[in-house]
Amino acid sequence: MKKEIIRLENTKKSTLPVITKSLISQADDLAKEHEQFNANYIVGGRLALYDLLAKIFTLYQQLDAAPDKKDLISDMKHKLVHSYKIRVQSNSSDTAVLVRYITRADRKTAHVYARAIESAVSNQISVEQFTDYVQECGGVENIRSLGVDPATKAKQEESEQFKYDLGWKYCLSREELPFAVFESPTDFSKRKDVSFEYYACIKRKGMRYVIANIPADPAFHDRAIQLIGNQLGALENAEELVSKLHDKAMEARKERWDSMTPGMAKILEGREQKEKGEV
Structure with missing residues (x-):
């Protein structure tokens, strides 16, 4: 009571x-x-x-x-x-x-x-x-x-960076494998110092209605990525799940590039192998 x-x-x-x-x-x-x-x-x-x-x-x-x-x-x-x-x-x-x-x-x-x-x-x-x-x-x-003990602070900073990187990797993967796609009649301006556009939406009967474009700056951009990473970090096996999503996204990107520009997929694959030290 x-x-x-x-x-x-x-x-x-x-x-x-x-x-x-x-x-x-x-x-x-x-x-x-x-x-x-x-x-x-x-x-x-x-x-x-x-x-x-x-x-x-x-x-x-x-x-x-x-x-x-x-x-x-x-x-x-x-x-x-x-x-x-x-x-x-x-x-x-x-x-x-x-x-x-x-x-x-x-x-x-x-x-x-x-x-x-x-x-x-x-x-x-x-x-x-x-x-x-x-x-x-x-x-x-x-x-x-x-403040806190230096070792504890370093551990916290490492955790925050891990979650940020996780959020960043997830967003890049979703660029190839998005939840939904829509065409906007309005061409919103996008800043060059942020990677993504941000929209405010209202949910109604399963539909999302875009009501505004959020004019993001680098601070907002970093905060958004960190929030996504924090949410992902709370999931069990989050790193493994995001890695699998990222692998699928890279495959989708190769197929997209190969259909648009023949041979580009092989170039991208060679570049990834070089970065991983396989070549």
Whole structure:
């Protein structure tokens, strides 16, 4: 049954809503304390900020251990949107949601605060050690700049590159083996620094209606390829499946070129073999 924050005190079905109300109330109390912090600690408030973050850290530990954590996060997101007009990204961490709910800060500031708490959690720092830990790291901003472990970061970058390459290979293959083909009465202009054209469509009764040509730039182009690669990367045996599609596409390309320009298929085949080191 969906719980509403304003009616929790009237719920008597279980003790769980009482826990929920208690935690949300604590978050509201800390939100008021954060407002006071902004008003009273403009100068020399660094330690006061760390103390406040330590309290948020304590509340995060309660949130993380709560049996209804998912509902609590949902309640916070709902109130952020409807009461404070603050939209939180769907992939935001639980820490970031709690920090945003308490501070109502902009995304960058909330990320800095959340990163400090997440860093303390990953390094098994206790609440009592939190302030000293932040100071030893050079402050919350420095913790954010430190980022993740270099080995972890390199692994993440390698994964992102793999998915991008997978998306790129897939799109090139679909150039020969498209899902559908249509002739457009409008000749849309295409930039030379992007490889594909992008269209916005509306689906209606199995049909797709093109409503606009998206004026893509290199940044949009890379983002689109990365999104396709990320989706493919989530599939089992994605690399094998895309490789098989690519092989079929290359066969289709050779047949197309051979029908258009006799002998071109052999030239392309020789070039591919040379690239693979077979010649």
